[in-house]
Amino acid sequence: MLLNMRNLLKHFDSYVDNESYHDKNIYASRTHLGIINQGKQPYVFDGKIFSWMEGEFYNQEELKAKYNLISTTDNELLVNIYNSTRSFEFLKNVDGCYAAALYDKKEKTLYLITDRYGFKPLCWGVINGDLVWSSELKGFLGHADFKPLIDRRAVEEFFDIGYLLENRTWFESIELVPPASILTFDVKKSKVSIQQYWLLGEIDTIKGHIDEREIIEEIGRLFKESVRKRVNNDERIGITLSGGLDSRAILAAVPEDYKPLHTFTFGQEGCNDVKIASKVSKVKGTEHHALVLSSANWLMPRISGVWKSDASFSLLHMHGMEFYDEYKSYMDFNLNGFLGDAILGGSYISQDSSVLYKVRNRGRRFINQAMLMGEAWLMHRRPFFDNDITSLIFSIPESLRQCSYIYNKMLLSAFPEYYSNIPWQNTGVPINYPNRLVELLTFKNQVVSKLKRESRRLGFNFKDSKNYTDYPAWIRQEPAKSFFEKVLLSKDAIYPEYIGKKNIHAYIRNHVEKKANYHNELCLALTFELWLQQVFQGKFRE
Numbered sequence: 001m002l003l004n005m006r007n008l009l010k011h012f013d014s015y016v017d018n019e020s021y022h023d024k025n026i027y028a029s030r031t032h033l034g035i036i037n038q039g040k041q042p043y044v045f046d047g048k049i050f051s052w053m054e055g056e057f058y059n060q061e062e063l064k065a066k067y068n069l070i071s072t073t074d075n076e077l078l079v080n081i082y083n084s085t086r087s088f089e090f091l092k093n094v095d096g097c098y099a100a101a102l103y104d105k106k107e108k109t110l111y112l113i114t115d116r117y118g119f120k121p122l123c124w125g126v127i128n129g130d131l132v133w134s135s136e137l138k139g140f141l142g143h144a145d146f147k148p149l150i151d152r153r154a155v156e157e158f159f160d161i162g163y164l165l166e167n168r169t170w171f172e173s174i175e176l177v178p179p180a181s182i183l184t185f186d187v188k189k190s191k192v193s194i195q196q197y198w199l200l201g202e203i204d205t206i207k208g209h210i211d212e213r214e215i216i217e218e219i220g221r222l223f224k225e226s227v228r229k230r231v232n233n234d235e236r237i238g239i240t241l242s243g244g245l246d247s248r249a250i251l252a253a254v255p256e257d258y259k260p261l262h263t264f265t266f267g268q269e270g271c272n273d274v275k276i277a278s279k280v281s282k283v284k285g286t287e288h289h290a291l292v293l294s295s296a297n298w299l300m301p302r303i304s305g306v307w308k309s310d311a312s313f314s315l316l317h318m319h320g321m322e323f324y325d326e327y328k329s330y331m332d333f334n335l336n337g338f339l340g341d342a343i344l345g346g347s348y349i350s351q352d353s354s355v356l357y358k359v360r361n362r363g364r365r366f367i368n369q370a371m372l373m374g375e376a377w378l379m380h381r382r383p384f385f386d387n388d389i390t391s392l393i394f395s396i397p398e399s400l401r402q403c404s405y406i407y408n409k410m411l412l413s414a415f416p417e418y419y420s421n422i423p424w425q426n427t428g429v430p431i432n433y434p435n436r437l438v439e440l441l442t443f444k445n446q447v448v449s450k451l452k453r454e455s456r457r458l459g460f461n462f463k464d465s466k467n468y469t470d471y472p473a474w475i476r477q478e479p480a481k482s483f484f485e486k487v488l489l490s491k492d493a494i495y496p497e498y499i500g501k502k503n504i505h506a507y508i509r510n511h512v513e514k515k516a517n518y519h520n521e522l523c524l525a526l527t528f529e530l531w532l533q534q535v536f537q538g539k540f541r542e
Helices: 002-008 060-067 074-085 089-093 137-142 152-161 212-229 246-253 272-284 300-308 321-330 355-374 387-393 398-414 435-457 471-475 480-488 501-512 519-536
Strands: 043-045 049-057 096-104 109-114 123-127 130-134 181-186 191-196 237-240 262-267 287-292 333-335 379-381
Touching: 002 137, 043 074, 049 074, 060 074, 060 089, 074 089, 074 096, 123 137, 130 137, 137 519, 152 519, 212 246, 212 387, 212 398, 237 246, 237 321, 246 272, 246 333, 246 398, 262 272, 262 321, 272 287, 287 321, 300 321, 300 519, 321 355, 471 480, 471 519, 480 501, 480 519, 501 519
Parallel strands: 237 262, 237 333, 262 287, 333 379
Antiparallel strands: 043 049, 049 096, 096 109, 109 181, 123 130, 181 191
């Protein structure tokens, strides 16, 4: 049964299987890419403590010095600190992206541990009095006593906002371990408890006078250091580069002695993202790969993406997964600009909900899921979530973070050659242009975009190559058109058990006839139907 669960998480034959471990209290194993050296797993300390870990730490030397320990891997370090302190107080100081299972055999206790933001997931549930866990939801399908029941509230959330909230999964009785948490399972009592060891909202805001120039310099210094900690010369590093600000900042901060550096940009031919990324790559001197996304190649690879991602978000947003085989040819680690706009740019600051809520939900449960899907091929590193950066940024008053105020100043100060003369994809002009001019240009672009949408709706067929995708048009073309119709109009479709099929049928008809654009609704429905068939019929898993 354990091997069945493990095999469901093994996406390619190249995966490395660790030996299975079991005693009268626990059965555990692991399959992984084999990219990060975490040594033999489980790591065993004195025959009493056993640990499995996925992911990595970025402040190993700092932790070793603080606790006066010698460890060769992060997993070993985790166990050694726990053993020396007999507590998990140290976890709040770990700078990393990881998840771990630690079994204290003497205490007959199992601990499931998530990083500060829960970016490496662990799903768990109690089945027949036993704690069962898996890093991917699909792993539970390999458990002989697990019967998948779709959570109706999950269906509502998925079709309402496009992803699931907080710690909910598709299956009733199965949850995610919350961010920055330790789930404790007392084997003797069959009892679960969860303790949170850190909270983003606990960072205190700086009081009194703030010297903007000093803050800008310090953010720039910390950001460069964050990228440096995530670049090792003996690793194959690359960057998926858009026309935005965040991935560009990472590229600019990569140490000059790292060679060769590959950058990758996908989009339809002639799109602004590719044009801008090409200019940025020339400044750095990288080997830039422009990858063409089109009506012919966007959809079919995403079918397996639904399975790899546990259908945690719509296949509409699986941008670029078509090219992971290409990425894998050149890199094992991608430096990702994930949530740079939210952390440094202040885009999550609003009146309707807190930044913490948005990071925990939209960030973790939506945007991060695309990265987890990509980790079937390679590892993503998230420089904007360095502990020192977040501690400083969230101590700065929101008034300085809003509208990218302090972020843009840092970018122009630290990396002027990358931002002073090269435009931002969102506005079409560099970020040092006056705000009034940017507002006028943004308004112009919005008007033009609206006119183009209306023209398409009225049947005028012209190509807009500025955007990196054109999903409304691509769904009306082959092979997508036939596939959507075949799956969603089939009399054997499963989704009508959960949502109304009349609406979906109407969406298909009206979209194909260009009466309106329903690409978002159709992609949600297709994702859901594929997932249902993958779960209950074993189809579309490859």
